[in-house]
Amino acid sequence: xxxxxxxxxxxxxxxxxxxxxxxxxxxxxxxxxxxxxxxxxxxxxxxxxxxxxxxxxxxxxxxxxxxxxxxxxxxxxxxxxxxxxxxxxxxxxxxxxxxxxxxxxxxxxxxxxxxxxxxxxxxxxxxxxxxxxxxxxxxxxxxxxxxxxxxxxxxxxxxxxxxxxxxxxxxxxxxxxxxxxxxxxxxxxxxxxxxxxxxxxxxxxxxxxxxxxxxxxxxxxxxxxxxxxxxxxxxxxxxxxxxxxx
Amino acid sequence: xxxxxxxxxxxxxxxxxxxxxxxxxxxxxxxxxxxxxxxxxxxxxxxxxxxxxxxxxxxxxxxxxxxxxxxxxxxxxxxxxxxxxxxxxxxxxxxxxxxxxxxxxxxxxxxxxxxxxxxxxxxxxxxxxxxxxxxxxxxxxxxxxxxxxxxxxxxxxxxxxxxxxxxxxxxxxxxxxxxxxxxxxxxxxxxxxxxxxxxxxxxxxxxxxxxxxxxxxxxxxxxxxxxxxxxxxxxxxxxxxxxxxxxxxxxxxxxxxxxxxxxxxxxxxxxxxxxxxxxxxxxxxxxxxxxxxxxxxxxxxxxxxxxxxxxxxxxxxxxxxxxxxx
Numbered sequence: 377x378x379x380x381x382x383x384x385x386x387x388x389x390x391x392x393x394x395x396x397x398x399x400x401x402x403x404x405x406x407x408x409x410x411x412x413x414x415x416x417x418x419x420x421x422x423x424x425x426x427x428x429x430x431x432x433x434x435x436x437x438x439x440x441x442x443x444x445x446x447x448x449x450x451x452x453x454x455x456x457x458x459x460x461x462x463x464x465x466x467x468x469x470x471x472x473x474x475x476x477x478x479x480x481x482x483x484x485x486x487x488x489x490x491x492x493x494x495x496x497x498x499x500x501x502x503x504x505x506x507x508x509x510x511x512x513x514x515x516x517x518x519x520x521x522x523x524x525x526x527x528x529x530x531x532x533x534x535x536x537x538x539x540x541x542x543x544x545x546x547x548x549x550x551x552x553x554x555x556x557x558x559x560x561x562x563x564x565x566x567x568x569x570x571x572x573x574x575x576x577x578x579x580x581x582x583x584x585x586x587x588x589x590x591x592x593x594x595x596x597x598x599x600x601x602x603x604x605x606x607x608x609x610x611x612x613x614x615x616x617x618x619x620x621x622x
Numbered sequence: 623x624x625x626x627x628x629x630x631x632x633x634x635x636x637x638x639x640x641x642x643x644x645x646x647x648x649x650x651x652x653x654x655x656x657x658x659x660x661x662x663x664x665x666x667x668x669x670x671x672x673x674x675x676x677x678x679x680x681x682x683x684x685x686x687x688x689x690x691x692x693x694x695x696x697x698x699x700x701x702x703x704x705x706x707x708x709x710x711x712x713x714x715x716x717x718x719x720x721x722x723x724x725x726x727x728x729x730x731x732x733x734x735x736x737x738x739x740x741x742x743x744x745x746x747x748x749x750x751x752x753x754x755x756x757x758x759x760x761x762x763x764x765x766x767x768x769x770x771x772x773x774x775x776x777x778x779x780x781x782x783x784x785x786x787x788x789x790x791x792x793x794x795x796x797x798x799x800x801x802x803x804x805x806x807x808x809x810x811x812x813x814x815x816x817x818x819x820x821x822x823x824x825x826x827x828x829x830x831x832x833x834x835x836x837x838x839x840x841x842x843x844x845x846x847x848x849x850x851x852x853x854x855x856x857x858x859x860x861x862x863x864x865x866x867x868x869x870x871x872x873x874x875x876x877x878x879x880x881x882x883x884x885x886x887x888x889x890x891x892x893x894x895x896x897x898x899x900x901x902x903x904x905x906x907x908x909x910x911x912x913x914x915x916x917x918x919x920x921x922x923x924x925x926x927x928x929x930x931x932x933x934x935x936x937x938x939x940x941x942x943x944x945x946x947x948x
Contacts, residue, residue: 385772385829391779410870433895434870458771477775
């Protein structure tokens, strides 16, 4: 069985790899210091198990796990963390496996015996209980590979049937999420301009009226002008006036 | 409460009849008791009724209103008593105005004393509560469990690979916890506090490696100055927990300090991580309130903490007077 160790602290990785070395039938196929690196290794090495630190800079463990589930055959995941505060209650109620650091060899063995697979419903449930938890990336599977778009680079999100188009400066991906849940998760960064579209507040440059008399929002980084519904017009105007926009 | 009012009123009746030189002290006591109990109990009743109103007023206005209510009650009860006495002409030959005036004067003095007593007691209780809260907060502001367990994990890793560093880490961690278990009001030399901060940062760099850069610029800082313990470490812990740890590339913490005029100040600058800036602000607020409270208990109003956000950095400044602590 192949497994991957993900932790931003070198000493924590060192110890966990040593503990795993004492377990039978196990091969550590790599180590990663962060979520993005981990996703790359998972795709290259196809491990059966990923041991994921929860608190990491950039892409944290929870977000990494949510992206991993986009893979066709996602690996089993066991989270590791140093302090069992109330946030872990959510993990417990959702039956998501975790280990407390410093990890006991026996507990590690138990986790390996169980090897729980996660469902995205479980993880979303957990993420919802983590106050203000926000992904740093949006992710789609393109031809079997994961493609990540940093949320900070997204210009707009547009819904079309069951997909949402994520549009960034130099790439576009389709994700299978609802616009409503995206609006809730990123309420501080994006605003709704139309029934089918959210735009990054930082990208809004101004408003213009097209030949048919509809208002359209001018966005930095793209020539696309999204239509603004009458309902959202005053909110967009207010934002432009407040000077929050880039 | 009512019982206390009755007892105090009765004691006062005793005082009055002992001080007076009436022919028949016992009947004097009886009449005085009856009269004073009436005033005391009706005052208590009035105050209870007025409670909802009083609680909406400020301290000063509530005190003044209570005082006037007490005087008014005395005046009304006295007036009623006078009318009652008048029906029996033989009982007493008392002068109406004089009777009212004397009662009001006595009531004015006693009410003032009682209100003053209640005010002092109230203040004392508030102070006790504030101190208790400060103590609890001081306990909570101490070293995070997150730090303890992460450090233990680092030590567990080092015991096999680098026993010397593991040993040093155990020593540093022990020192940190020894200080955190001390009394919150204990004073230490500034140099001890700085030494402790260095130990703390050494523990963290064990774990974070190159991601944590520390720069000290404290040559001009007086070392022999007594300060409350743990005024620096909680701020550094925030800087690491919310700042450095949340940045994939890490960052630098700059600690500078010096004395200007009659003031000593210590400034901590650290990068701000975009994702956790809000949590950082909240963490800072709690730690800052606690440190401000302890600094002001030690140095009075001239001490304090200030927080600024400059570009992508948090800047926290501690300041306190150069003179000896109170």
